[in-house]
Amino acid sequence: MRAPLLGVALCLALAQTPAEAAGKQVRLAYVEWADAVVATNILKLALEEKGYEVKAIPLAAAAMWQAVATGDADASVAAWLPVTQGAYYEKLKNRLELIGPNVTGAKIGWAVPATSPLNSIEDLKTKAAEVDGKVIGIDPGAGVMKTSEAAIKAYGLPVKLLDGSDATMTSALKDAIRRKQDVVVTAWTPHWMFARYQLKYLADPKQVFGGEESVNTLARKGLKEDMPEVYGILQKFKLGIKDEEAVMAENEEKGAKPAETAAKWIAANRATVDGWLK
Template identity: 35%
Template sequence: MKEVQRRTFFVLIITLLLLISAGCSSGESKKNSTESNQEEKDKGTIHIGLQNWAETIAIANMWKIVLEDKGYDVKLTSVTKGALYSGLADGSIDVNLEVWLPHTDKPYVDRYKDEIVKHDRWYKNTRLGLAVPEYVEIDSIAELNANKEMFNGKIIGIEPGASLMKLSENVVNEYNLDYDLIESSGPSMTAQLKKKYDEKEPIVVTLWNPHWAFAVWDLKYLDDPKNVYGEADNVYWFSRKGFEGEFPEVTKYLNQWDMSHEQLSSLMNVIRQTDNQPKKGAAKWIENHQKLVKKWVTVEE
């Protein structure tokens, strides 16, 4: 009987020790897991500057989601083009995702070339110009003066200070257009375009590729025989000095980033179809393009 009691006592002791050991191991595991998660969330804060252009808003929100999933804190700051470049130069902004070169953004890049850093191209063959609905029966900027009444003497533009607006001012002068170039914004311009298009009325707007409007409406650029808008650009991303050293992983991601016209247009379209909620729309697009996104963020050691 005593032998049985002794064996039972030892079994209880061993069981208790195993439970204590398991508890310590579990606690340590939870601690390590918590520390790992905390480390994952402490990769740093990245400030992305953006203009109020449809594609800029789309790609900025897309990268915000992708980078936050990788453990970074991402802040989006909407500014004018001039403030975007000066912020990049003084370090208050880390990244500008959309720089058109060698033509459109050249004046800004030249001004701040010693304080900002050029990185890889992610989109090729952009276009800028004056666009009208396909049903409008003119095909060239040179025809605008003869059809002034058709358009009420107005060209609907976007934000003042945008490179597209500066080039459009040059177009008005070079072609001696008797038109008012109306300053507004990207969303305001597309709202006016939609209204006129729905009513099948003429309208001429400043527009660019990439833009979701071409996927929604049947539009055409007016020929530019004097080539004031220039040749096609490519789109690059720029950073402040020192960014690559502080965020080497993010730099690799962005350098591997590449989008076709169809991919970028689809991203903008999904956002538009999601009640113009950039974060929600970008998340939906990412979910449907996992293979592409994985390609961008896979870094070989």
């Protein structure tokens, strides 16, 4: 009986869902950063309006790019370029399609409370003690962390970069502001912390963190041919920084659910979403 059982198991493993069989399932890969959560949930609901079954797949940044390159994911709207995730793009650009920016005016760097006497990264050469010689970071594989390590070397700073997560970084920021203490955190725009707190970026005269960033849409090879309607929606999908930061801030409220805040944004921006879906 073993052979028939194996045959049944194999059939089950290869069986497609009705949505997959009809070419109506879309797999969106994303990094669990606040901005990517917002964008992915909004796009997910928009695609579902057109009858697609959408699966949102949270991954580390490297795995997100790899999933699109291998076709394990159809698309992603969470690709930061040219600096933050530029290394992934250079490695995989021939195996996926870069559709283009869905958010412009993005930025990465180090941020401090607006009241901080620190104004430039160079100030930390002599004032590192004011922040306990620390820069509070996020997950070690993130692009902003790699660039932060480069900044420490480029400026010759007597500081240590602490890794953690988006949550631990923002918790440290919140605590420092509550205690009216100074702190330096790895930062990027869009991020909800800029909607909630009065912050400023430290000047980067050496331009280690680069200039303006954009958040981009990626697609697997062949998506344009396989799912032209989805591809067309991805081409039109655009968000503003202020919109994203407002929804991100809502998601930080107790009991908030990203799917619900995304639905609320869609309801308030119906004309924009209808433009994507035409």
